[in-house]
Amino acid sequence: MYVPCPSCPLRRKPAFRQKGEEEVAVINSMKSDHLTLEAGSEFIHPEQSDAELYTLFAGWAFRYKELGDGRRQILSFALPGDLIGLQASLFEKSFYGAIALTDIQLCVIPRRRMLRLFERMPEIAYDVTWLGARSEALVDENLLSVGRRGAGERIAALLCSLYKRAEPLGLVKEGVLELPLTQQHIADALGLSLVHTNKTLAKLRSQGLFTISGGHLVIRNLRGLSRFAQHFEEDLAPRPLI
Amino acid sequence: MYVPCPSCPLRRKPAFRQKGEEEVAVINSMKSDHLTLEAGSEFIHPEQSDAELYTLFAGWAFRYKELGDGRRQILSFALPGDLIGLQASLFEKSFYGAIALTDIQLCVIPRRRMLRLFERMPEIAYDVTWLGARSEALVDENLLSVGRRGAGERIAALLCSLYKRAEPLGLVKEGVLELPLTQQHIADALGLSLVHTNKTLAKLRSQGLFTISGGHLVIRNLRGLSRFAQHFEEDLAPRPLI
DNA sequence: CATCTCCTATGTGTTTTGACATAGCGGCTC
DNA sequence: GAGCCGCTATGTCAAAACACATAGGAGATG
Structure with a gap:
């Protein structure tokens, strides 16, 4: 095609x-x-x-x-x-x-x-x-995340960053982003063990800033999540496409 | 000038x-x-x-x-x-x-x-x-270092990497590289605390793979240090100079 | 030469993270 | 439906890394 x-x-x-x-x-x-x-x-x-x-x-x-x-x-x-x-x-x-x-x-x-x-x-x-x-x-x-953010902050920052990148591509539909990452991928990206990633995710979810289940991410409070993660960068747009 | x-x-x-x-x-x-x-x-x-x-x-x-x-x-x-x-x-x-x-x-x-x-x-x-x-x-x-290597391996990998880059520039004289990094810089580069960096450095030195004092780094066994750090990349050379 | 600052060093106790074990759940195959 | 596999979840314990406190040395400064 x-x-x-x-x-x-x-x-x-x-x-x-x-x-x-x-x-x-x-x-x-x-x-x-x-x-x-x-x-x-x-x-x-x-x-x-x-x-x-x-x-x-x-x-x-x-x-x-x-x-x-x-x-x-x-x-x-x-x-x-x-x-x-x-x-x-x-x-x-x-x-x-x-x-x-x-x-x-x-x-x-x-x-x-x-x-x-x-x-x-x-x-x-x-x-x-x-x-x-x-x-x-x-x-x-x-590298900033992995080197200097705690486990919870890392996960929050990753989710923020992916969300902010996905949005202008039209990948966020009615507040829902289809996230094809397993917890193993998240762990591998953030320098965490699989188990620790799982437990940290559970703790974060319980704070209610976002929900993630069945590969569907909903961020309830992007501002709050960004603040928690100390993640303030916007993706560069418009950008060239080769 | x-x-x-x-x-x-x-x-x-x-x-x-x-x-x-x-x-x-x-x-x-x-x-x-x-x-x-x-x-x-x-x-x-x-x-x-x-x-x-x-x-x-x-x-x-x-x-x-x-x-x-x-x-x-x-x-x-x-x-x-x-x-x-x-x-x-x-x-x-x-x-x-x-x-x-x-x-x-x-x-x-x-x-x-x-x-x-x-x-x-x-x-x-x-x-x-x-x-x-x-x-x-x-x-x-x-990022590989900070995410996946232990503290000792990180330090070893950093020293290897800097040494391998400095050598073709003529910065290694008679086996000695003048290293202008404080332990705080090493800690900040590797995602470690200052204290932990200090203690890990001490432990590594005691194994005898290298000595570092007064800003002078001598690597006694580059091969062994590379193996310990699992650092096998050579710097790209010759490379362009703009 | 007293004082200060920056860097290095080391002991003690706490927190964070990881390792291992076990289990549930859903989809898939046969 | 039995068995398997990949993913998620959770408890227990061990190891790694950090925080805090303290101290010594080398060089700069007045």
Whole structure:
């Protein structure tokens, strides 16, 4: 189900900067494929040497690293419109893996076309760099959480952050966000054990700031949750979409 | 003490990719200033809206974020040749601060020249993007540490990482690396308390893998320390220098 | 040379987090 | 429907990390 960039429905969302026809045409000419993958598929492997650059068109994914003995750290979550694989496609090998959290669709920009992309349209190159910087900002925020927030604050901050990112994408319907994370994913993202995550979640829920069940997140008091988590960053919008 | 790029001594180090004359000339034309700052100076402020892009020419610095109540997380350390402020110069405001750890010198590339830089020389734009991606990779690695390594492993991994980065810059002399970090900096970078950092450091030292005193780090057994820390990444070299 | 500040060091007790064990629940397969 | 699997939940105990208190050393300052 190939989607040509000029008729991309994502591009019309308020989260994204509206681009001129010519620019979209160039992006379209760089796009080599439109993949559909099942939940759980790993589309960038640690150590992989020929990873492509992807734009997540639909669904959720995450980047992760792991230690030799299997301990895993989720670095960041990706939502529709996010670029995944910039590091992996620029370096000789990838330092991380990327896995689909739900069934996903990916737009593929071949790594070997990157330099030509930079030559052909500097505005797009600038946008790629911008998106790379935003990706780093997400990891920065996560590192602040894991390093300095307590367990409850971490969970609250993660939920706030995902909610604030999902909203301008139209993923929040009548106050409900479909959250495809298991408690294991939350634990892996926040540097907590599974058990502790479970207990902390239970405690937080009992305070009534949000409910989460069956993969449905409802935030009853976003202001209060943000305050508790000390999470005050808004997602950058409008942002470019490659 | 302005240093023109063509005669930049950093550029000759083995850590960096050698560039053609023309490219260096363009970089030089983008450089607007060469600053000298004292240790402790904050040259990018959180929330600052007009931060410039810097290349660290000499000395050490770090990026950090903090929570409302003063808890501080160091995101990454910068060594000579590292780009600092890409996010801050691309976004409307900075999400982090940057502080000099030693007396430092900075090459300044004004933020308003960024787009022109991309137009004028795509190769350099590509390199900027590459350096941005490398900067993210450093944060990724740090997040893995803070999220999944124990206190001892974190410290070991940090020392390994800094040592491996400092070596190709010629900062390791006869096995000794001058390390301008206090234990408070280490604690802030690794998500530990000062006291716990101190005690863990003492325990590690007593195993004899390294010595550290008076700001001088000697790693007696890099292989062994890397194994203990499960830190197996080498720094990317040669890398571009903007 | 007294004083101050910053950094390092160490003992004691508390809090947070993790490990292990066990159990329930819903979906799936055969 | 029996059995299995992935996810969630909860109790008990152990380990990791932190808070608070105290102290010593090195360098700056007056």
